[in-house]
Amino acid sequence: MALNHEFVGKAFPYDEAFCVGVEKIREFARSIGDDNPLYCDRDAARRAGYPDVIAPPTFAIAVIMKAQDKLLFDPALGLDFDVVVHGNQRFIHHRPIVAGDELTATPYVDQVRVMAGNDVVTLRTEVTDPAGNPVCTALGTLVARGTA
Amino acid sequence: MTPAFDDVAVGDELPPLTYHVTRKQLVQYAGAAGDFNSIHWNKRVAVEVGLPDVIAHGMFTMASAGRVVTDWIGDPGKVKEYEVRFTRPVVVADDDAGAQVELTAVVGALNASARTARVDITAKFQGQTVLGKARMLVALD
Numbered sequence: 500m501a502l503n504h505e506f507v508g509k510a511f512p513y514d515e516a517f518c519v520g521v522e523k524i525r526e527f528a529r530s531i532g533d534d535n536p537l538y539c540d541r542d543a544a545r546r547a548g549y550p551d552v553i554a555p556p557t558f559a560i561a562v563i564m565k566a567q568d569k570l571l572f573d574p575a576l577g578l579d580f581d582v583v584v585h586g587n588q589r590f591i592h593h594r595p596i597v598a599g600d601e602l603t604a605t606p607y608v609d610q611v612r613v614m615a616g617n618d619v620v621t622l623r624t625e626v627t628d629p630a631g632n633p634v635c636t637a638l639g640t641l642v643a644r645g646t647a
Numbered sequence: 648m649t650p651a652f653d654d655v656a657v658g659d660e661l662p663p664l665t666y667h668v669t670r671k672q673l674v675q676y677a678g679a680a681g682d683f684n685s686i687h688w689n690k691r692v693a694v695e696v697g698l699p700d701v702i703a704h705g706m707f708t709m710a711s712a713g714r715v716v717t718d719w720i721g722d723p724g725k726v727k728e729y730e731v732r733f734t735r736p737v738v739v740a741d742d743d744a745g746a747q748v749e750l751t752a753v754v755g756a757l758n759a760s761a762r763t764a765r766v767d768i769t770a771k772f773q774g775q776t777v778l779g780k781a782r783m784l785v786a787l788d
Binding site for chain 2: 527538586588592595
C-alpha cells in the first residue's frame with residue numbers, strides 16, 4: 500500500500516505533555532541494567548550540577564512514543580504496522596532530560612519513500628520544554644518490509 | 648570522571664563491556680519504555696512474523712550499547728548525539744542465560760573547538776554485528 504505523501508513536511512502536535520518522574524527514570528535505567536548514579540541517586544545528580552536525576556540518552560524514546568504512535572497508526576498514513584521494523588534512530592540532545600521536566604513531543608514526517616520494495620518513513624520529533632526551548636531532536640526511520 | 652579532551656586521541660579504545668539480556672529484562676524494558684510489541688516477549692507472535700524466536704527491542708540494544716561510552720565519560724548528561732542503524736536482531740532464548748552482547752568502542756574523531764569526541768561503537772551477538780554506524784558524540788572536560 501502506498502504511503503500518503505500529503506503527510507510529508509507536516510507537524511502532528513500531541514497535546515499531552517510527558518511529565519518526567521524520578522521513578523520512571525530509575526525504572527528505565529534498571530530495565531537496561533545501568534546503575535550509573537546520575538540516573539538513580541538524586542544527591543549524586545545534584546552534586547554533578549543537575550536539578551535532579553538525569554535520564555539515559557535513549558530515554559527520549561519513551562517521551563516521544565505516544566506522539567509518534569498516534570501519527571504512525573493513523574490509517575490515512577497507510578503504514579502496515581504488522582511488518583514494520585525500526586531502521587535507524589538518532590537523538591540530538593540540546594540538554595539532558597531531567598526528572599521534573601514537562602516535555603512536549605511534536606512529530607514531523609520528513610520523508611516517505613520506497614526503497615527495495617519497502618515503504619520507508621522518516622520521522623523527526625522535536626521535544627521541547629514548556630517555554631518552547633528545544634530539549635531533544637529524535638530522528639527515526641521505520642521500514643515496512645515488502646509493502647511497496 | 649569525564650576524560651580530559653587533551654588526554655584523548657583518535658583510535659583510543661574504551662574499556663569493553665559485555666551484557667546479558669533475558670526475557671525478564673525485555674518485559675521490564677517494555678514497561679519502562681512503553682513498547683509492548685509482542686515480538687519482544689511472545690514467541691508465538693515472533694515466529695508468525697518470520698523470526699526465529701523473541702528478539703530484543705532495537706531500542707533496548709541501542710540503550711545497552713550506549714553504556715560502553717557513558718561508563719567511560721561517567722556523566723551521561725555529556726552525550727550530545729547518539730545514533731545507530733539496526734542491522735540484525737538479538738534473539739533472546741527462553742532460558743536463564745538469555746543472549747550475550749559484546750561491546751567495544753573506539754574514538755573515531757575529535758573536535759578541538761567544541762571539545763567533543765565521536766565514539767564509534769561495535770555491538771556483537773554470536774560473533775556478528777547487530778548495529779551499524781553506531782556513534783555517540785560526547786563532550787569531554
